[in-house]
Amino acid sequence: MPVPGSQNGRPRPAKAETIHGLARAGDLDGVRRKLRENPALINDRNPVMSQTPLHVAAGYNNTGIVKFLLDFQGTDTIELEAKNMYGETPLHMAVKNSSCESAKLLLERGADIEAKANNGMAPLHLAVWHALQGGDCRTVSVLLSYNADCYAKDDEGKTPLNHIPGGAANEKLQKLLSSYMEEQRKRKALMSCREGRAMAEFEEAISQIVGLKELKMQLRRWARGMLFDEKRRAMGLGIASRRAPHMAFLGNPGTGKTMVARILGKLLHMVGVLPTDKVIEVQRTDLVGEFVGHTGPKTRRKIQDAEGGILFVDEAYRLIPMQKSDDKDYGVEALEEIMSVMDSGKIVVIFAGYCEPMKRVIASNDGFCRRVTKFFYFDDFSTTELAEILHLKMNNPSESSLLYGFKLDPRCSIEVVGELIARETTEERRKQMNGGLVDTLLINARENLDLRLDFNCDDANTMITITLEDLEAGLKQISRQRQLQ
Structure with a gap:
């Protein structure tokens, strides 16, 4: 697996008098001096390789300079994702040269762990390349601890694991990547299950809303968008917060x-x-x-x-x-x-x-x-929608509801109740009360049930069944009350 842009595993040397040469040599004072003289050098590109000072400092693990550059306050903002002529970011340079401390600093500042070089390789691909060359798995471990995607593919369609030849010499690296791949697979599966449960809970909640089709569609868009954003972040994708x-x-x-x-x-x-x-x-x-x-x-x-x-x-x-x-x-x-x-x-x-x-x-x-x-x-509820609301309240009452433990007579279908509401109320009254009409109606209906029951009644079903007669009496009571207001 050839990795261009390096010389013996290190960035090509720059002249000592340049900011790039000072960054390579680990001369923090010299870098400070250069940036005081010319703050625009913070993202200066060197000849041929087109690398910034951050590329060079990260590649040579000069962590003091890396931290200074990341913290530098000047007219220009540090380009954390700057790419050299091979499309490599400073993080690529750090991990392919076993610069663990610099890699951690870059990751802590939000460096894109899935950035792709010109050949499609992510930092984990290059960390694996270094581990194969030098037998040092530290940069691989650092990237995995930050949840680097083990399933990322380069332009040849290969994952980091695909680049590891078989044999006992590479067994440790193979096991390390394989174990993380399995963990990520389980995490993605669990995430999918959790997202499915969350969406099911949401659908259950909005099923309690009668009408309001446009609003429910908008809520569905938000729900799906937010859940997919959560999944994107779990996959390590850097996306804006919603x-x-x-x-x-x-x-x-x-x-x-x-x-x-x-x-x-x-x-x-x-x-x-x-x-x-x-x-x-x-x-x-x-x-x-x-x-x-x-x-x-x-x-x-x-x-x-x-x-x-x-x-x-x-x-x-x-x-x-x-x-x-x-x-x-x-x-x-x-x-x-x-x-x-x-x-x-x-x-x-x-x-x-x-x-x-x-x-x-x-x-x-x-x-x-x-x-x-x-x-x-x-919108105001239609008589049919008011009847649907009544059925919802009767079928799913909370324990604190006055209707808890009661039920509707089977003859009180949505169609029949809707016709009753249309007959016993005016459009103006329905517009003034909407869903509030149903709450008052059911309370009145329960009171009417108590009025017509005989104390000698010992039939449990009769004791808890609200009939069409009770609903009609409840509506008439609403009309009488409204006439007094």
């Missing part, structure tokens, strides 16, 4: 905005975007003080409570006064406090409220649309 966007949820009460925010919190935590799954729900009264100087500290406390999770600002339009002349209102101050932390990456903010009043919030701050990049519209 930051969850701030959002606005627009719609009437009872359309599921709070529930979706809670599911989103669990999703973002599950895939590692947020360190916690907490969702802190706040309204104007939680943020705005009554006197000058009270709003800022009050809002900052809530922001701190939500750090690492989601701050869900319900009825956000109430932070902005209807009349611009109202200079005694402190809601604008609360909004500005929230906006000031939205670029920090420590929190995700969701503003929720009616569509029309929320336009005041959007227009009140020039930076709102720059920071809030996702707008989701929560």
Whole structure:
């Protein structure tokens, strides 16, 4: 396996008076002097080989100079992934010359462990080449400790292991690579299983959301993207971190905005975007003080409570006064406090409220649309969707629910319940209540069941079955209550 760009396993010598010659000779003071005189030399390329001072220092394991170059503060930034004429990075130069300490310094600073030279060889290929030549496996071990990909292939389609000839002399190196390959195979398989479980949990969560097809599709995109990013990082690929966007949820009460925010919190935590799954729900009264100087500290406390999770600002339009002349209102101050932390990456903010009043919030701050990049519209539920929600609540009640342990009569199908809701409620009432109508309906229906039962009843099934009659009575009670409001 020929490895160009070296002379007896070392970079070709440079003239002593150049920064490259000083880096080769280990003359730290000389390198310092050169860079004081001309900071642009930090990434200077030498003739023929086109190597930077970092290539040379790393190849000769002059760790003091490597560290100095990595820490150097000048007008130009050190090129950690600079390539010489053979496409080799400083890390390539370090590992193929058994410069273990320099390799560690480069890896600690984020050097690309899978960088490819012109022949497709990754640093692990070159470390194996050195181990074969000199019998020293240290650089191989260093790269494996940083999870170098044992399955990486060069332009000939060979993995590092493929380059090792058979025979007892190479048995130690073969075993070392083989054991890591098996470990990586198991890790990838485990990762795939974990990702599958995570996606299954997510799908189970959004299956509890009725309607909202566009939102659910967007959540699926995020979920898959975030899980694939996690897999890419596990494979050692250096990719940018994904930051969850701030959002606005627009719609009437009872359309599921709070529930979706809670599911989103669990999703973002599950895939590692947020360190916690907490969702802190706040309204104007939680943020705005009554006197000058009270709003800022009050809002900052809530922001701190939500750090690492989601701050869900319900009825956000109430932070902005209807009349611009109202200079005694402190809601604008609360909004500005929230906006000031939205670029920090420590929190995700969701503003929720009616569509029309929320336009005041959007227009009140020039930076709102720059920071809030996702707008989701929560439509009012149809009568069929309300019936689906009712079935979900009855089939999967929490132990704290008043409906826990109860069931629906088989005749209460989604179609029949939907028709009942359409008949007993007005469109305006449904628009005002949405999912809240179902909660109130079921509580009323349970109360009606208790009213019509006889104390002599000893049939367990009858005692826990809510019938169509109970649902109809519950809806009529809602209508009577609303007439009084």
